[in-house]
Amino acid sequence: MRENVWMKRALVLGILLFSAVSFAQTEPDSIALAKNEFEDHFFEALKQKGIENYDKAIVEIEKCLVSQPNNPVLHHELGKNFLALKKYPEAQRAFQKAVDLNPKERWYWNGLYDVFYETKDYQQSITVVQKLIGFDKNFQDDLVSLYMYTRQFDKALALIEEMERTSNISQMMETYKLQILSESQSRKPQKEQLEAAIVKYPQVEENYIQLIYLYSESNQEEKALEVAKKLEQNIPNSDWAQVSLFKFHLNNGNGEKAAQAMHIALNSSKIEPKIKHRILNEFLIFVNNTNAFDKELDKAVDYFGYDTSVNVAKEIGIFFRNKKKTDKAIHFFEKSLLKQKDDILVIELLLEAYADNNQFDKVSRKAEGFLELYPTHARLYFYAGLAQNQLKNYKKAIALLNSGMDFVVDDIDLEINFNIQLGEAYNGLGDQTKKYTHFNKAEQLLKQKK
Template identity: 30%
Template sequence: MNKKSFYIAVFFFGIFFVSQVNYAQVDSGIKPDDDLGNNEDDFQELFYEGLKEKAIENYDKAAEAFLKCIEIDKSVAVVYFEMGKCYMKLKNFGAAEDALKEAVRLTPDNEWYLDELYGFYVSQNDYDRAIKAVKQLVKYHPDYKEDLASLYVQTQKYDKALEILDELDAEFGTSLSRDVMRNRIYEATGRKRDQIKNLEERVENNPEKESNYLALIFRYSENNEKDKAFETAKELLKINPNSQLVHLALYKFYLDDNDAEKAIESMKIVVKSNEIKPEAKLKVLTDFVKFVGEYPEYEEDLIQATAMVSDANNSKTVIELGQYYLAKNNKEKALEYFEAALKLEPNNFGVLRNVMLLYIDLKKFDLAKAKSNESLEKYPSQPLFYLINGVALNELNQPKKAVESLEMGLDFIIENPKMEVDFYHQLSRAYTLLNNTTKAKTFSEKAKQIEPQN
């Protein structure tokens, strides 16, 4: 094994340190008749020293060792390669580039050297030189071709980038990463028609692939071509009657088309699907709630749909349903959903407020008292919770405690005359229950003084 091959083998097999007895295949019993043997030994010692120092991150010492190797023999590419990486770590970028370029010059067909030089240019945002380097790498692996397309995007050479993406799609099929890049180009250039044409061709060339239809439906909709989007969705349903994702689009089209029965059918498919994410289901349920608000005759379908929701832990969905039933003045049902939401989000202030107010409205005063006491431990400066607590205590015929709670809560009211009036009314009632008519009248008068201003 000659010296150059030996060092290249060392590099590729990742050997960073070996015993000195293995430095070279030299017969120690034979004395060399010139300096060649000594030079080989010195070179190998320095090379391994450089690798050892590099392995323990002493990059300056490693670079010194590699420089001494070059003084002995300037023709070993791996030394420049290792030295270039050391200079990168030392942030001596000019020297790093020179060393890596020399490694590539000496061994122009070495993929690893080219890849390191390419990575160097990318790290320096030198995209033009990076393009030159990666063009040489394309012959080794198609992934480099995708890198080349990405660099063309970075340098706004969009036509060249699309040309490469088309070639890769034709050879290997589409991929998510390339589609992301393609969409970035279409967005940057405003080529919506080209984007749609590409998706139309995909549907035509691969009519069994659901994702092509879904992408085309989305782009048609985005481009306000709703009729084409609707027709594409119906076409997908013909080809794949079991598609669940298509109903994310279909329900909306059916609603716009005043086809309530089909819209509801699509909504039910969405909410019970295992393929569709909770966030998308929430959007559908929100639209379903609005729809039933306009057409209450379909309320039973909404109830069935909510029972089908596979992700019962989606608090947003539960809150939305609570708001729906609250708007319908179905307070018992609204409370049921808000209590469920509170279990999922115990620190949601809005839900907590709704639960306690519903307790008062539904005359569940024991629950209102308990929940407001618990809430005041978390929110000791929240006047609404003192008010709810006072109301509950009055209704439970505990006026003395009501007075304590209400008077404490008064101190936290800031520029809220309506709430202040409510406090005075409750204090008047508490003192009436305590047979203190003087104070009861005082607070009643205070309420009257404010009320005309509202």
């Protein structure tokens, strides 16, 4: 039993003691001392948190951060202690730092959600829960509740109906649905009044805009477009009229005129963001199908520079990656990083795209450059090592891969790939013994997955 406890303790430290790499040129006694000091402070922090001495736990974690300022585990622990003390701004900053350092860890997002929920910041909670759904679909219930709290009933209803199509919904979701439908009935006369006003006063643009907004808000885009078409007929110079013009030209395959209408609509401050996103998505599909109007698509993306809720260039890059159009994916991933240079997912996708395109000089240069931003991110070492193998710099590949292997945690696929690349590097150097050592290790890991 005691042996198992120490094995678990060693595993935790293996995750946390990233700083050992930085001591590579230091005397062994100094390395041991640094590790012992870190271990002492970290486990003292856990002990103090366990007995609810959160202030003391914070002090110990801050001592750990001196040597490892970019360790997301430490920032997450710091956030939990600040949250326990109800020091919400400090907790938010700590959890946000952990998320920034490792956005793929759901518990860091959970920490942010706890802060925003406890402070009743439901709008921020919505943004975080939308991320958490990617880890666990059960958070859809939370998102519906948040939409209800913020009176976004149309979004709540759309999500409930989507959930109904794939599984049974809870009693609470059923209650919410009845409440929303009742609310919708009370709003019906408002739409009818606006439709009557349009007939009576066809030159009053505001009536069209309000009706388009109501239909859009309730996910009735087709009806919204019908109203926009009436607007086009009655007030041709209206920005909203461009919405239906865009749709008309796109359906007729006239990309040039569709692009003209799109640019006017996307540049308008009057048109709802939801409608703008739909226009962009439809034009994206058109560009993909026709392999034309790339410049117009690129210009369209720039209109969404204001949007902090989604990185449009990133999403389009992912779209083209899934369509196996690597050159276009690279262009939009590079564009995405101009907006958010530390997005680790985009960085990985960009390196993957460069590798798929056999642009190994770029993979090498970019991966090693990003390592300055993320010195403990294993995949960056993998891509850097892969590139050096392809460039036949085998010794450098081995050094990078061995360094990166220290940061592989609970990722068998990545560990397999590291061993394959190490085997390739040693093969390049003619060392058959080490080549087969790593290939055999990769094979054993593959068997573990089955």
